[in-house]
Amino acid sequence: xxxxxxxxxxxxxxxxxxxxxxxxxxxxxxxxxxxxxxxxxxxxxxxxxxxxxxxxxxxxxxxxxxxxxxxxxxxxxxxxxxxxxxxxxxxxxxxxxxxxxxxxxxxxxxxxxxxxxxxxxxxxxxxxxxxxxxxxxxxxxxxxxxxxxxxxxxxxxxx
Numbered sequence: 360x361x362x363x364x365x366x367x368x369x370x371x372x373x374x375x376x377x378x379x380x381x382x383x384x385x386x387x388x389x390x391x392x393x394x395x396x397x398x399x400x401x402x403x404x405x406x407x408x409x410x411x412x413x414x415x416x417x418x419x420x421x422x423x424x425x426x427x428x429x430x431x432x433x434x435x436x437x438x439x440x441x442x443x444x445x446x447x448x449x450x451x452x453x454x455x456x457x458x459x460x461x462x463x464x465x466x467x468x469x470x471x472x473x474x475x476x477x478x479x480x481x482x483x484x485x486x487x488x489x490x491x492x493x494x495x496x497x498x499x500x501x502x503x504x505x506x507x508x509x510x511x512x513x514x515x516x517x518x
Contacts (some may be wrong), residue, residue, distance in 0.1 A: 389509060392502050396471055399499065400455030405450060413494045424448075426498035431478070431487040451473055475500035 406417045406422035418424040423445070428444040435443065454474065457467040479496035491497055 389506065391406075391484075392506055393461065393464070393468075396468075396499060396503055396506075397455045397458030400451040400458070400471070404452050404455065407448065431481050431485050447478075462509055465509075468503050472500050472503035472507055475503060 405411055406419070407421050409420040418427060425440060425444050428447065429437070429440045432440065432443055450470070451474070454467055454471050457463060458471065475496055479491035479500060482491040482494075482496060
């Protein structure tokens with residue numbers, strides 16, 4: 360009887376250590392996903408307002424972003440492009456900040472997943488499926504969806 364009790368105590372202690380390590384990995388994984396998605400959204404905002412300089416600048420200014428919005432949404436009427444550009448800008452700013460700060464994590468992650476999926480679909484319609492695949496738009500959307508579905512919200516709150 361004592362052997363069983365000692366073995367149970369040993370297994371219980373090692374099981375708790377494994378669970379604690381798993382929780383830590385989960386916590387860091389969730390933080391990494393939140394920060395990576397949030398930073399990506401905010402990087403696009405910084406670019407479209409001309410705050411990046413030098414090489415590898417995407418749009419350079421809001422007019423360049425409007426041109427790109429028109430190309431991505433080539434199937435939409437021209438009068439909708441300014442609205443779509445400003446709506447995307449507002450959504451990316453709000454979602455980026457909320458992801459980094461950890462505000463309303465489930466709803467913000469869901470909004471991010473939907474926004475990215477819509478962007479990927481628009482890219483696929485206008486440029487072909489290779490474009491959103493090359494830029495990992497659907498992968499980012501799937502990552503945001505995993506954040507949405509993550510069940511243990513206490514880990515995120517402690518992060």
